[in-house]
Amino acid sequence: MNTLPLRACLSCGKAIQGRIDKKFCDDYCRNAFNNQRTASNSKVIRNINNALKKNRNILAALLGDRDDTIKTTKQKLIEEGFQFKYLTHTYTNKKGNIYGYCYDHGYLKLDNDWFLIVRQKSV
Numbered sequence: 001m002n003t004l005p006l007r008a009c010l011s012c013g014k015a016i017q018g019r020i021d022k023k024f025c026d027d028y029c030r031n032a033f034n035n036q037r038t039a040s041n042s043k044v045i046r047n048i049n050n051a052l053k054k055n056r057n058i059l060a061a062l063l064g065d066r067d068d069t070i071k072t073t074k075q076k077l078i079e080e081g082f083q084f085k086y087l088t089h090t091y092t093n094k095k096g097n098i099y100g101y102c103y104d105h106g107y108l109k110l111d112n113d114w115f116l117i118v119r120q121k122s123v
């Protein structure tokens, strides 16, 4: 006689009795698993949102109120905690230069690790 493969509950890890397609011991384990997954998804999103806002605030602080553009260095951005992997969108100008944006502030990589910081014109 064939024995069913042993399956473990995705929530608590205990062996599951019953139907072959069952993934959880019971509703309690199903809910616990789904709540955990929702919480960890929310955490990922929150962390990325925070990184984007931080990037935006770093660009805004470097730019200040007076200027529309300013030059800074990659080193300076990294020192401030800027994370280049997080951006909301890009903008390509007529010359083909690609600006990376964090919300309403952006940057363009120049030669020799210099960066141009810009503020988006009113949207």
Ligand SMILES: [Zn+2]
Residues within 6 Å of the ligand: 009, 010, 011, 012, 013, 014, 024, 025, 026, 029
């Ligand atoms: Zn379980």
